Amino acid sequence: MTLKIAIVGCGKIADGHIEEIQKMPERARVVAVCDLELLMAEQIAVRYGIPSHYDSFDRMLDVEKPDVVHITTPPQSHLFLARRAIEAGAHVYVEKPIALNLSDVRRLIELCTAAGKKMTVGWEYNFDPPAVEMRRLIGEGVLGEPVHVESCFGYNLSGPFGAALLGDGSHWVHRLPGKLFHNNIDHLLNKIVEFVDDEQPKVTATAYALREKRFGDARDDMLDELRVTVQGARVSAYGTFSSHARPPGHFLRVYGTKNTLHVDYTSRTVTLDASPKLPSAIGRVVPAFDQALSYLREGGKNVARFARSDFHFFSGMNRLFGLFYDSITRGAELPISYRDMIRVAWMMDEIFRQAPQEKART
Incomplete structure (x- = not known):
């Protein structure tokens, strides 16, 4: 199943969303974008070859009937837009922060649960x-x-x-x-x-x-x-x-x-702190070289990723999108639990x- 994705909010982060979604055409495709400034929606649609653009969120929902809505607007609008998307039958990906306070986060989770829809948040790192x-x-x-x-x-x-x-x-x-x-x-x-x-x-x-x-x-x-x-x-x-x-x-x-x-x-890079393994002063000399070797190995891994075209800025976002889409199409576990959203x-x-x-x- 290829999910139909709509994006509301056409600022800079929306570019990243579209670029990563377009790397997984078998899973999802962006069918429409929306922004209060129609020119913003139009320019991003033209640059990325997106079929439709709107300045009315409700009209986009009514016409396109997206499976998932990505909300990339300022946080003040997240609650309203996410609620409208859920009510229209869409799952929602909300950029951080999900909402302005704990009460609003709980409301969105309750809405998703009652509607049988899913939500995740942009914790891509x-x-x-x-x-x-x-x-x-x-x-x-x-x-x-x-x-x-x-x-x-x-x-x-x-x-x-x-x-x-x-x-x-x-x-x-x-x-x-x-x-x-x-x-x-x-x-x-x-x-x-x-x-x-x-x-x-x-x-x-x-x-x-x-x-x-x-x-x-x-x-x-x-x-x-x-x-x-x-x-x-x-x-x-x-x-x-x-x-x-x-x-x-x-x-x-x-x-x-x-x-x-x-x-x-x-x-x-991911490294472990080196600890002395030898006695006396020599034991204080070796850890620095161990640490240097750790960073050298990590650098080598990054070079290998780069050579495979797998070293890009939004790699975490790409992985998060894929896991979220799998939770929708395959019934997999949500990549970020509602419990963690509430605790943050x-x-x-x-x-x-x-x-x-x-x-x-x-």
Whole structure:
């Protein structure tokens, strides 16, 4: 069965969605795109050869009757659009964050369950090759029992997306309850819940801004540094979101009873910390070479992937799409559980309660 896919929201991320879907023509094809700005929908349809484009979401649903709707709009519209898509008989793929708060996430899950439809969320990094390799090593017992996790996600406010929101005080990010954090810390927290299995662990959040306040509007209220501690019954975690640390990092460290594992999502490497195996001072010399060999092997794997045309930016997104589509057509398990969606949404609510953005201006 080839699924009919419709996409609403024709910003930059929609390009990535379309490109990855077009790599799996036996599973799915994009039949239509929609945007409030008809010109946006038209230009993406022309560039990718998509048959139809709309500026009315309801009309697209009525005419195209898609099997799956990908929602790639700003988060404020996710609840409304996902609800309409589900009511029209479609499954939904929602870009992160799913919705603005835990209550809305629960509502969408309830709607999907009642309608017999499925939903997933754009946590594509959890399906990148390094994440897959990490789970393989853990499954083989290399790590032992997880004890502690460090999750880090860096953001460059000088980059194209950062410059856009700092250049416009009315940018939609400034209207989110958690502003910059709200649009990004899914990537921080969804890695933590894989190891901290508690329903509602103890969460402590500290947030602040390192930027100079110079606009006199909502941009000055936006916090840009966040630290989160999570204490579960068996595993603890520390999360860092930083807009100023350079280079911007995106990594996960998992401390286990046998080994400590480092997953770098930027360089796409998975390494184990080397430990001294020889006595005296020589034992402190060897681990650096062991570590260097580990990175050399990881680099070799990446070269091999590149040679196979299997080293591309959205490889995790492609894998997530495939798993989600299989859950629809073959009855396979959802790639991301509703339980994890709820737990991440709960953590985000708790973080924004402890670090409210409206108190940022002094």
